Amino acid sequence: MEEEITADENTAVIVKDVSVCFNLSKEKVDSLKEFFIKFLKHQIKYDEFWALKNISFTLNKGDRLGILGLNGAGKSTLLKVIAQVYKPSSGQVYKCGVLAPLLELGAGFDVQYTARENIYLYGAVLGYSKKFIDEKFQEIVDFSELERFIDVPLKNYSSGMKSRLGFAICTAVEPDILILDEVLSVGDAKFKKKSEARIQEMFNRGVTVLFVSHSIEQVKKICNKAMILDHGEMKAFGEIEEVCSKYEEMVK
DSSP states (O other): OOOOOOTTTTEEEEEEEOOOOOOOEEOOOSHHHHHOOOOHOOOOOOEEEEEEEEEEEEEETTOEEEEETTSSSSSSHHHHTTTTTSSSEEEEEEESSSSEEESSSSTTTTTTHHHHHHHHHHHHHOOOOHHHHHHHHHHHHHHTTTTTTTTSGGGGHHHHHHHHHHHHTTSSSSEEEEEEESSOOOOSSHHHHHHHHHHHHHHHHEEEEEOOEEOOOOOHHHEEEEEEEEEEEEEEEEEHHHHHHHHHHTTT
C-alpha cells in the first residue's frame, strides 16, 4: 500500500516515485478482429517501454519549473501524468488547487459537434461545471474570436481555429497551476500577442508553472527552477542557472 503524501500550505505539486510503462506491440495487426484472434491465442507479444522511471520532486506555490530534455526524454509524459491524462504505472501525484493544462490544444474535441457543443464537452473534460461554462461562455467565444463560426461543426475548422478555441477554454479559469507543453502562443500574430498577454497575467498572479521547452533562453526567462529528463530518468533538479548549465554541457 502506498504511503500517503503529506504536504504543507506552501506546497503546490508533489510527484513521488512516479513511473510510467507503455506496452508496445511487436505484432503487425491489420484489424480489430485479427487482434482479438491473436490475443485469445496468446500470439500478441509486447515490449515494455518505461517512459518515466521513479520521478520525485516538490514544487512550492509560485514556483516555475522548466523541464528540459531531448525528444523522447519523457517531458510530455510527465506533464500528462500531472494533468491526469495518463495514470502512472506506479507512484503518486499531489496537486493543490485548480490546474489548467495547455497541452495538445483541442485534442479532446469531437469534430462532429459544433464549437458551442465542444465548449461544454471540453469544459466538462477539464472539470468545469455547466454553471461555470454558462458564466464564461461569452468570454470564451469573444477571446477565441470565433463568434461567426460558433454553430459550425469543428470538422470545418482549421487547426488554428481549433487551437484558439482550446486555448480560450483552458484559460477561462483562473488556475493555481499552469501546465505548458511548448504552447506559449497560438494563431496569427494578433492572437499570439493576446494569448501571451493572458499567460503573463497568470504569471503575475503567482501561478505555479510547469513548462516544457527546447529553448534554454525561454526557460531562463520564465522559470526559477529546472529539471533535466533523459530517457525517462531525472538527471538534475534545482535552481535554474545550475541545471541549465548542466543541460548545455549535455547537448554540446
